[in-house]
Amino acid sequence: MRIRHAAGLSAAVVSAVVGLPLPAVAAEPAAVLYVEGSNSACSNSGPGTRAVPFCTVQAAADQVLPGQTVEVASGTYAEDLTVRRSGEPGRPITFRGAGRLALKKTLPVIAGPQKQAVRISGQHDVVFSGFDVTHFELDGVSRVELSGNLIEQPNGDVLRPAVNVTGASDHVRVERSIVSLASGGVKVGPGISGTVIAGNDFNSTFGSAVSLTDAPNTVITHNTVRFQWSVSTAFDLAGASHHATITNNLADMSVVRVSAGSTEGTVLDYNTIQPPGLGHIPTYEWGGTKYQWAENLKAATGQGGHDLNVSVQFDPDLWGYSMPVAALGWLPNGVIDSAGPEVPGVSAVDLLGHGATDHPDVPNTGPDGGFRDRGAYEVVGSFKTDLKVTPETGSDPLAVTVDANPVVPSRITDYSYDFGDGTTASGPNRPTVRHVYAKPGDYRVQLTTTDEFGASRTDVQWRKVDYTPAGYTAIAPTRILDSRQPGGRYPRLGPGETIDLDLRNRVSGSAGTLVPPGATAVVLNLTATEGTADSHLDVYPSAAARPTTSNVNFGPGQDVANLVTVPIGPDGRVVVRNNAGYVHTVADVLGYFTAGSPDRFTSVAPARLLDTRSDATPLTGGTPRRLQVAGAGGVPAGATSAVLNVTATESASAGFVTVYPGGTQRPAAGSNLNTAPGRNIPNQVVVPLGADGSVELFTNASSSHLVVDVFGYYGPDGKGLFTPVPPTRLLDSRGNVTFTPFSTQQVRGVPSGATAAVVNLTATGTTGATHLTAWASGTPQPDTSNLNASPGLDVSNHTTVPVDDGGRFDIANHAGTTQVIADLFGYYRNQ
Structure with missing residues (x-):
């Protein structure tokens, strides 16, 4: 038996033998830092865990270490991001959006108030993947990868290149991203080498999809260029941008331009390029000479030997993705199963994550029978599916019917549905399915159909699902x-x-x-x-x-x-x-x-109908008092129900208040609000009106004063229909603005065009007895109240508040100081 030498003793044994303390072991940093701005527990001071994420991407970017990933939840981050830290070779800093490019609306959006680019300057070993941004500025960077991003500049924005690479940069990768509405796609400046631009979809951009100036050793492959405006240049190599690779691209109505200083060592081949204008504009410019067609270029230079100059039709059902059509009886020429040899470093999957797929109806014309497609997408399936998503009008407000409607020469063996809300359905005999959503929203419904020969087709339809105004x-x-x-x-x-x-x-x-x-x-x-x-x-x-x-x-x-x-x-x-x-x-x-209820809502300027304190005649227990509502406060004679705010004050004992139609028996089911001595207690009441347009006010307290304000009414002559929304916080002044005596704050967030909003108001941290008043912005403040608050208590009250055309309303505090919370539950809009 071999005896181990003493040198093999562990550090723990040595320390025990000689009596030395063990050295402290540093905690391994977390592999992932989390960012979720919508999480109420978020904090920019850390620690960046799932339970306590960062609120902003910048806060995480300023603390991330080599080898760590910053995972950013879906949502909009109103910040101008600058990456100031570097990774290490093999241990990059990674910024990863939690959504998927195939579901573009799930990508986290970085859109700062100054509309600045995401900036990476002087850093190295950084990966930025899965975000919706306006553009990137890379200056003096090395080993930086941009992948799976949606780079889109909104209408009215200042147009700039989607990716601008400057300074002494090298080995930048821009891949598998969608570039739209930018003033140029990827722009690479002088002295920059080793850039890879692969698998991107450039659609509806202006100028050149890729422009190089004195940038040698660039790889441009498997990109799709669609609807180029202005110069209509797909790839523009200027100056000394030599030893470039331009292969396997698909360009629509475009020109390829390679300057005299860029031809040395450059390879141009296996591209499908639709000429820009019926023979009037040359498709190629090589070394200063213009060539109309690929065969002209090949004959003169030997380049473009496998290029094709043909028209390509794109799938109109997938707007935003430049996916060539693969329809029954017709296939695009020169795109499918025809790509040339792969170049080093190019991703094995397309923009949507599909690997090379052998299309069953297209011969494989790539080298050695290869079947990868040219451009950014792998086209799959041999049939057309007319996907339709139709909202129902039946028993469930948020139900839809999804119809596949396949047009196929073969039998469909599987229907696989992704409803865009985290749920799926599949099966062999499901050309039609019904789905009920849990909440309103814009959903991406995806259907993948597979036929008996194994060919698949994926179709997508975006559907806005919302409650029907009612x-x-x-x-x-x-x-x-x-x-x-x-x-x-x-x-x-x-x-x-x-x-x-x-x-x-x-x-x-x-x-x-x-x-x-x-x-x-x-x-x-x-x-x-x-x-x-x-x-x-x-x-x-x-x-x-x-x-x-x-x-x-x-x-x-x-x-x-x-x-x-x-x-x-x-x-x-x-x-x-x-x-x-x-x-x-x-x-x-x-x-x-x-949707079928005949009574619609009409908002009125808040008005006081009753204040029993004015004549010192409170309600006495057990004796109802009739209040005429129709004909007062803007409520017409034909109204069927009224929206009132009822406040009990100066109550002599604990009890309750019930409001019910005038001239009818008091209902057995409960009360509308409770009374307590020494407190002002409000509650909103939606109550049908009696035959004469009145309501009865009843209390079982010994006595209580009542204040009644009207905010609107229902009736067959009204115009306002109600649309509920998932409960949404509009205002939380805690930590922001304290409501001081007589102060007013405007609240936004109700959809524009609404006439009134259903809001739950809460007062907290109140220092003295006060009341809050809410009314439409731009109108006079009424002499009414919506909520009465007391020191030391958190008090809530439901209110139906008028709003201006922009969905705004004001809240005023009467006395003392308080914090205010406003939660939206729905809104009315005239129909």
Whole structure:
């Protein structure tokens, strides 16, 4: 047996023998730093974990180390990014967008306020992949790779090259990206060598897709150049840009120009170039001489021996991707299965990640029977599919029908659907599928069909899925949730616990549907009672992610009610979530929105209808008081329901207030707001009007003053239809702007063209008794209130607030200081 020498002892053993302390071992840095600006937990001071990501890309860029990756979540980052750190050979710094170029709208967008480029200056070993940016500026860089990006300059922007490489740069790679609406594609300046420009789609750019000046040893391969405007130059090699490789490209209506100083060692071959103008403009300029066709160029120079000058049709269904058509009975000439030898360093996959695919209907004309395609894309499939995505008008507001409609000479063996929301479906006999989305949005629906011979075809259609604008149907208040009932259907809520509230079935189990299929949103009166901690209730559609908004704020032992208007989930449910402690919940359904409801909304300038303090006659317990609404405050005689803000003040005891149609029996289901001595408690009420246009006001408190303000009404003569939105935070002044006495702040974010918005207002950090008033920007401030706040309490109130044409409204604070949160739940727009 071989005996090991003592020199083989581990460091731990040596330290133990001689009594020396072990050296400290530095923690290995994390492999990935995360950026997610929409995450409320983000922080630019680190640590960049999934739980606490950076808020901006720049913050991560200023801390990233060689070998680390900065992973950026989807979203828009309004910043002008400068990369100031370098990687190391074999250990680059990588910036990676979380989306996919095939799903362009998922790419994180970097669009700073100055519309500056993403700048990398003097750095090396950097990879930047998977972003939507306006352009890149690379100066004095080495071993920098730009891949899988969407480089697009918006209308009205200052046009600049998509990628501008300057200074003493070398070994820059620009590959597998889409370049659109730029003033030139990739521009490489003097003295720069070893550039690779491969697999890119240059579409609707101006000037040259690739322009080189005194930039030798450049590889230009597998690019597609489509719809070049102005000079219509695909590749322009000026000065001494010698020893270049120009192969396997597809150029539409373009010119290739190689200067006299650039011809030495340059190879031009296996390109498909559609001439720019029916023989009037030469297709090639080589060494200062113009050549009309590839055969002319070959005869004179030996270049372009396998080039083809033919027309290529692009797939109109894939606008934004320059994909050649492969339709039944017709195939583009000189593109499919005809690429020449690959050059070193070129990606083995196309712009969308497809490897070389042998098209079953095209002979392989590449070297040695090769079947990679020219240009940026591999064309797959031998048939055409007429993909159609049609919104339904049936029972589910966000349902669509997807029809494949294949036109094929062979049998389809598989239909594979990607609905663009993270869900898929597939099967051999599914030419039509139905899908229900959880929330509105722009979705990329992709269908991949495969026939019996193994040929595949991928088709894409973008579809905007949204709620249908709807009218309102009021119902008699119906209790659907009361967790206080022993053995009831719904339990008391603990910390972080939720209830999936079924809106279609009555809690009593009686026959009939409460909220019908097809309803887009529901109006609830939600009460928190017997809470054990400071907390809040959140309400949101089922199947949707939990938002950062809230609906009811309450403290221990408080009874707090608030009106809630919320979109309905695809299964007819909404989620009620408690944040902390334990609490019982009570919910009454007051109405719902459907496309067929006849009553539409009309916003009015907020007006006060009643203030019982003015004549010192408060409501007394058990005695209702009638209030005439129609004919007052802009509400006409034909109105069927009114939107009121009711505030209880100077209450003599705890109790509740109920508002119901004038001349009718008080409903058995609950109340609209709760009273408490010493507090001003508001709540918005949507209430049907009695036959004479009045409402009844009732309290069971010993006595209470009431203040009633009107904000709008429903009726068959109205024009406003309601569109719900996933609960969205418009304003959170905490850490930004404190509302001081008599201060006003404008709130934006409601879609333009809206007439009114449904907003939940919350006051927090209040230093003195005050009230908030909300009204349309640009109009006089009304003498009304929307929310009454008290020191030490978080108070919320639902409000329907008028907005200006740009979707803006103002909020004013009356006294003391407070912080304000505004959450949007929907809006009205006249139809």
